[in-house]
Amino acid sequence: MKKALSVMMATAMAAAALTGCGGGSSSETQAPASNGGAAETKAAAAASGEKAEDVFWTVMACPASSALYPFWVSIGEGIPSVFPQYKITVSEGQGAVAITKAVRNGDADLGNSVSATDYESYNGIGNFEGQPSKDSRILFYYEVTGEMMCVSKDSGVQKLTDLKGKKFCPGGTGTSAESIFKSICDLFDCAPEYFTASQSDSADAYANREIVGTVKLGPVVDSYVMQLDASIPIDIIDLSEDEIAKIREKYPYLIEVDIPAGTYDGVDHDVHTVGTPQGCQTTTAVSQQDGYNVCKAVFEDAKEKWQAAYPVGAENDLVELTLASSIPLHAGTVQYLTEIGVDVPEELIPEEYVPVQ
Structure with missing residues (x-):
């Protein structure tokens, strides 16, 4: 099969369409100094030993008839098992276009995404003709469909x-x-x-x-x-x-x-x-620290949970798939990938990303 090769080819082709800036190294133990909002609050709470403030999220999954649906159910359980401050409700969506509209409108915080719809939404073409969403971001990709x-x-x-x-x-x-x-x-x-x-x-x-x-x-x-x-x-x-x-x-x-x-x-x-590629979309409304926590849970600490629920994709290379994004990654994703030694292409780094020393 040509899954990996095709993804790499798609990355190269999509790169010319992207915009972004910045880059640098990051650390697991320190939140970005100027990330703002929830990130600063949580960093201060962690330093003082206080419990992180609860975050309530709606995660919109693909239709329940999809083979991908168990992945999202396990993600909804897995992230809070690592970071208990996240109170997640997983709801059934009606396809990537409808899910993307919900995320863009703030009716969902995270949602299943498809690279084709991600590209259209970000650039304001196709189903989103004349309505670009430059705040859209990709947290990760996890499967090729x-x-x-x-x-x-x-x-x-x-x-x-x-x-x-x-x-x-x-x-x-x-x-x-x-x-x-x-x-x-x-x-x-x-x-x-x-x-x-x-x-x-x-x-x-x-x-x-x-x-x-x-x-x-x-x-x-x-x-x-x-x-x-x-x-x-x-x-x-x-x-x-x-x-x-x-x-x-x-x-x-x-x-x-x-x-x-x-x-x-x-x-x-x-x-x-x-x-x-199928993945997880969000917007810049989700802080860098929250995005980092999601990636750390999905890529590491809750990995066994979703692999058990979604064995078809258990061996997929999430880093490779994520780097095939056709739009900028979330700032928290860049922080996580940089921390584990991945050289993130400049065109995938969003302007709001703040390197962590």
Whole structure:
């Protein structure tokens, strides 16, 4: 599989689109002197032996039907197990676009993110045309997900252009799967007859043969795709090298993802598609110290907890994935990565980052 290589390539392509400044070393034991707000309060409390002030967060996860949902449940439990001051409520979101809107509006403090939506939101394009969010930040990425365009084996659909005129769900309403698929169809002028529905409703429509297929953006082994396959045997559209090259030229935040033959019953050929890193988004409203604490918990102290809940991604290199971000990282992420000896690219360092001596 080309997961790691593709991520590295995406990093290089996305770098030209980013802006940022600053850099320097940091330390685990000292908060930034001028970070302000909660960070200064907690640093003072720690120095005096006082209990850190409680922080109440809403973390918006992906839909409960997603294979990624257990990761977020474990994160909601794992962070407070290391830093008890965080009182976290994990709520179910309805896809990356809807989650991003909630984080941007302050209805959620942290949320599941997808690199495609992160890029659009930060730059004010696509679903966020004319509404850039330069305060958006990435805390970490933890998984690579592929755009799996699933069709019934007896549909006669083998390539993108075969979808034109067919009744097909582009992905759950408000999801990045939907946004990415529609962008691809616009690029190749191959839009099907769109059937708009949630992920669960599209699965029912597929099982009832109301549609020829649907799209799921998920890990290579995805329970939702397995559910589709169990109802009516599936095939997954295989993109050509030329199609992938054109897609990535137009949308540099997408990466190449390979799905080996036999991953799903009856899909006996390798599937080449595009996809995105999935991660945790927030804004500059979350302090550098809080962001640092989140990363320390996820990368180290609560790692075993989420690995047990999400074994599919247990061996993923979170540092490598995080450095593939297409927008600036959170200041706390930069502090943590710098502390463990990672050379963070200048274009990923936000202007508000304060080096810690």
